[in-house]
Amino acid sequence: MDEVVETLTRIEQKYKLFRQQQFSFIRALEHTREEANDMMRPVSSIVQVQCYRDHHCFNSTDRRVLTMFISICNDLRNLCHKMVTVHPGDSITNCLLEKCKVLLNDSNDFSAIRATYPHAVVNYLSLEEARHRYGGVVSLLPIVMDSMWEWVAYMKKSLLLPANYLLLEETPEQTISPCIPGLACCEKAFALKSPISGNKQLKTERRINTEEGA
16 A cells, blocks of 8 residues: 555656646647647547657657656556555445546547546636647546545545444535446446545544543
8 A cells, every 4th residue: 555655646746747847738739739630639548649749749848748648647557557456445446446447548538527626737728629629638647646546545544444434424425536427337336425525524433532522
């Protein structure tokens, strides 16, 4: 578990450097899409970015930032496979990892996904047309990393508490991160209440507080 956290932290630091270069990334995509005569369709997959870099990139700055994006995707994919071996997991953790695997698949169409608050990557895209073209590709990394940090938080809690204590109070529902449409395990597992919700308390925590006040 510690190794997973350390690796994910390193990847997150690498992503922060990449995020600071979002304007350069979008400009590199513009240049390579123009060279490829592919200006109409949105950037919708990792393999599409790889194709732009390998066959239509003639600028070292553009190549560097496109390579950085692909490198982070590869790092996250490798970490995802490692996380599977850390713990057998349950329906929640398995679905979080399945979500990451699907999103990081080279040919997966991520054009419809959008990173929301606290991420502002989509807001940095100035024109509605640009949002349509690049909203998915700039949202991919933060969404995947959020899911991985969710996995870490859930696993830490499940290792500290018996499985039968991972229950929520019967309070208004708050689900964990949205599933990928059509991914059956997500549609089933994400219908459950999240055991890592920040605004909810576990029943066992209520029991501890009650005993302390007695």
